[in-house]
Amino acid sequence: MKHLLICLLLSYTAFAQTPDNQYNLIPFPARFSGQNGQFTISSNTRVVIAPATDASVKSVAQLFASQVKTANGLALTVAPTSPALAKGSHIFFTLNKKLVLGDEGYKLTVTPGKVLVEAATPKGLFYAAQTMRQLLPAGQAAPVIMPACAITDKPRFGYRGLMLDAGRYFMPVPFVKKFIDLMAMHKQNTFHWHLTEDQGWRIEIKKYPKLTQIGSKRAESIVGQYSQNYPQQFDGKPSGGFYTQEEIKDVVRYAQSRFVTIVPEIEMPGHAQAALAAYPELGCDPAKGYQVYTKWGVSEDVYCPSEKTFTFLQDVLTEVIALFPGKYIHIGGDECPKTAWKNSAFCQELIKKNNLKDEHELQSYFIRRIEKFLNTKGRSIIGWDEILEGGLAPNATVMSWRGTAGGIAAAQQKHNVIMSPNGTCYLDYYQGNPATEPLAIGGYLPLDQVYAYEPMPTELSAADQKYITGVQGNIWTEYLPTPESVEYMAFPRAIALAEIGWMQAGPHNFEDFAQRLKNHLPKLDAIPVNYARRLFDISA
Numbered sequence: 001m002k003h004l005l006i007c008l009l010l011s012y013t014a015f016a017q018t019p020d021n022q023y024n025l026i027p028f029p030a031r032f033s034g035q036n037g038q039f040t041i042s043s044n045t046r047v048v049i050a051p052a053t054d055a056s057v058k059s060v061a062q063l064f065a066s067q068v069k070t071a072n073g074l075a076l077t078v079a080p081t082s083p084a085l086a087k088g089s090h091i092f093f094t095l096n097k098k099l100v101l102g103d104e105g106y107k108l109t110v111t112p113g114k115v116l117v118e119a120a121t122p123k124g125l126f127y128a129a130q131t132m133r134q135l136l137p138a139g140q141a142a143p144v145i146m147p148a149c150a151i152t153d154k155p156r157f158g159y160r161g162l163m164l165d166a167g168r169y170f171m172p173v174p175f176v177k178k179f180i181d182l183m184a185m186h187k188q189n190t191f192h193w194h195l196t197e198d199q200g201w202r203i204e205i206k207k208y209p210k211l212t213q214i215g216s217k218r219a220e221s222i223v224g225q226y227s228q229n230y231p232q233q234f235d236g237k238p239s240g241g242f243y244t245q246e247e248i249k250d251v252v253r254y255a256q257s258r259f260v261t262i263v264p265e266i267e268m269p270g271h272a273q274a275a276l277a278a279y280p281e282l283g284c285d286p287a288k289g290y291q292v293y294t295k296w297g298v299s300e301d302v303y304c305p306s307e308k309t310f311t312f313l314q315d316v317l318t319e320v321i322a323l324f325p326g327k328y329i330h331i332g333g334d335e336c337p338k339t340a341w342k343n344s345a346f347c348q349e350l351i352k353k354n355n356l357k358d359e360h361e362l363q364s365y366f367i368r369r370i371e372k373f374l375n376t377k378g379r380s381i382i383g384w385d386e387i388l389e390g391g392l393a394p395n396a397t398v399m400s401w402r403g404t405a406g407g408i409a410a411a412q413q414k415h416n417v418i419m420s421p422n423g424t425c426y427l428d429y430y431q432g433n434p435a436t437e438p439l440a441i442g443g444y445l446p447l448d449q450v451y452a453y454e455p456m457p458t459e460l461s462a463a464d465q466k467y468i469t470g471v472q473g474n475i476w477t478e479y480l481p482t483p484e485s486v487e488y489m490a491f492p493r494a495i496a497l498a499e500i501g502w503m504q505a506g507p508h509n510f511e512d513f514a515q516r517l518k519n520h521l522p523k524l525d526a527i528p529v530n531y532a533r534r535l536f537d538i539s540a
């Protein structure tokens with residue numbers, strides 16, 4: 001951490017002449033050219049759009065106006081353009097189909113008289129608006145100025161994600177929205193919502209009410225040690241909560257307005273003990289008396305691959321599909337202990353009947369059946385890299401978490417990959433000295449190490465590189481019971497990953513990033529965000 005502080009101070013000296021809001025863009029744009037002068041926003045400034053424009057352009061412009069209101073206290077009017085308005089101070093949002101910057105790129109031209117915001121799509125306009133949001137001063141400061149500049153920008157990767165584990169601890173809806181807005185502010189576009197776990201089921205399923213009546217509630221815990229590597233860890237308190245379908249629809253709409261796609265995760269065949277507590281007949285040993293798991297770590301009790309289970313999961317997924325319009329459903333697939341299947345006469349029979357070699361192939365059989373079902377509904381699956389074991393389902397996307405080997409193997413098999421290796425993307429790991437930081441799961445992942453991550457494996461041939469679709473940070477919450485604790489671990493490391501996902505390939509300079517971050521943190525203070533402030537003491 002000392003290292004970071006020194007970097008911050010050193011680079012502060014280098015840029016001390018630059019007003020804070022002239023050099024604070026994260027992710028940094030593909031092309032940026034600073035110009036003389038500035039555009040001043042006042043209550044006379046109009047946000048204008050072409051008269052007969054797309055409704056979504058209007059929503060982007062309105063959202064920008066509301067963000068300026070929140071951040072700077074200025075109420076801007078959004079209006080169709082007219083000759084009179086074109087003469088006054090204005091910010092013009094316009095679709096320009098001729099731009100060849102992909103569906104997320106944009107051009108932003110800030111001059112003293114006006115601001116021109118151009119993109120081929122509303123999504124591109126939205127990202128330009130997020131750039132403007134960053135160019136404006138933090139808080140209520142007046143005057144509200146944007147430095148003159150010309151920006152041409154587009155992302156490197158199409159998938160720029162963050163995962164939030166709402167299974168270990170329920171995360172309330174207002175916080176989920178705040179989290180999504182913070183993602184969008186840094187141009188991340190995919191929110192992976194981890195909704196089911198051994199320790200809690202968080203999504204209302206109308207056909208199976210006990211999932212939330214029973215599965216969302218965790219009893220007082222048996223404080224225990226799940227691994228000798230990790231310290232004592234349970235807070236011992238009862239805990240619970242779930243999202244109603246109405247709340248989920250509301251969050252989906254909120255995310256859509258920020259061009260964030262939600263990937264819901266329904267874990268299978270493992271990490272399912274909360275579901276078994278609700279419906280024991282889905283396990284291999286229903287008489288066992290399953291409880292929502294009151295230890296961290298991985299439960300041995302998993303779904304039995306029976307017809308009852310497949311019917312249940314298909315019913316659950318049918319409701320999930322109706323709630324989430326995105327193409328991808330994450331089906332988990334990680335850490336599925338095979339003990340229960342080994343001890344089950346039914347599973348052994350199933351293995352024989354289907355000419356499978358072992359329990360790994362049985363897991364593959366499980367995932368393939370679910371994939372087939374989802375594919376017939378027009379959806380695709382994402383699974384953690386364990387889904388490679390026993391053979392990949394034909395159309396699956398692999399999320400590589402146990403390092404990068406799984407991702408590399410999947411790309412070589414011509415499957416799409418999202419890189420999320422624990423060594424560089426696990427934001428539940430310590431970001432500072434474990435002796436003085438709040439108790440965490442373990443690991444050590446300081447900000448500069450996150451920033452140094454290069455998602456494209458050198459092992460891949462040029463032809464296979466296209467299967468690496470992007471990068472994701474994961475926030476597992478075993479040690480993060482509250483929104484505040486999540487913010488502390490997620491920020492600013494998630495912002496470093498946002499830049500890694502967006503900025504063009506090439507060496508990234510940490511000192512430069514740290515300088516921009518220093519200028520950017522007051523914006524997080526203004527929201528406010530409980531980022532790991534004490535590790536980034538910028539008052540010096």
Ligand code: TNX
Nearest residue numbers: 334335384401426428441476
């Ligand atoms: C592994 S990553 C898990 C999670 C834990 C996490 C803790 C993955 C697919 N499984 O269940 O929460 O480690 O860092």
